[in-house]
Amino acid sequence: MKKGLLILGMALAFAGAVVWLWPRPRPRPLDPAFQRLTPLEMATLPLAVRFDMPLGSEHGAFTYNARAFRISRHLGDDLNGIGGENSDLGDPVYAAGAGRVVYAGIPHQTWGKMVIIAHRLPEGDELGPVVQTMYAHLESIHVRTGQGVQRGEPIGTVGTADGAYLAHLHFEVRLGPYVNPGQGYADTALNRVAPEQFIRAHRGAEAEILNPAPRKE
């Protein structure tokens, strides 16, 4: 009887050790090679007929650009409330255009919370068919990956990347179907274009022209 208990105990200890030592899957860094939108995903992206500024107002009022695209190797614009410092902390960040969220999370501490939205541009747009807008250092995220968003819809709030910076919105516009949080600075522009200029060029439709109805997903 005692021997039976001893064997049972040893078997349980062995099983416990196996479970404890069994290799656990670790979160791996996002590999952009596997993060390409499929042709179907691209074809079903919401059509973005117009883009607006993601902060302050659709016209960018109450907003200034603290570090513009390509200044000091910067890959985006750093948008701030005109109050400066942390006055814009917690202000709503809006989707610049109709699209679908393809990333929502914290890719790295220096980024803090980040949202990436993919948009389909109207046929004939020389930058199309797919562009992505990226919003970083957020204090909070109000959307999830896979969700469709409308232009002007709140997607999160302005943050500090957990105290790393004074509150501001790092905003990028990227061309093509590869989804990758990436880095904020580089020697070349990579697949980024100047956000302020992009928005200005894509506010072409009159403000009162509405987006097409979102399709059921």
Ligand SMILES: [Zn+2]
């Ligand atoms: Zn920045």
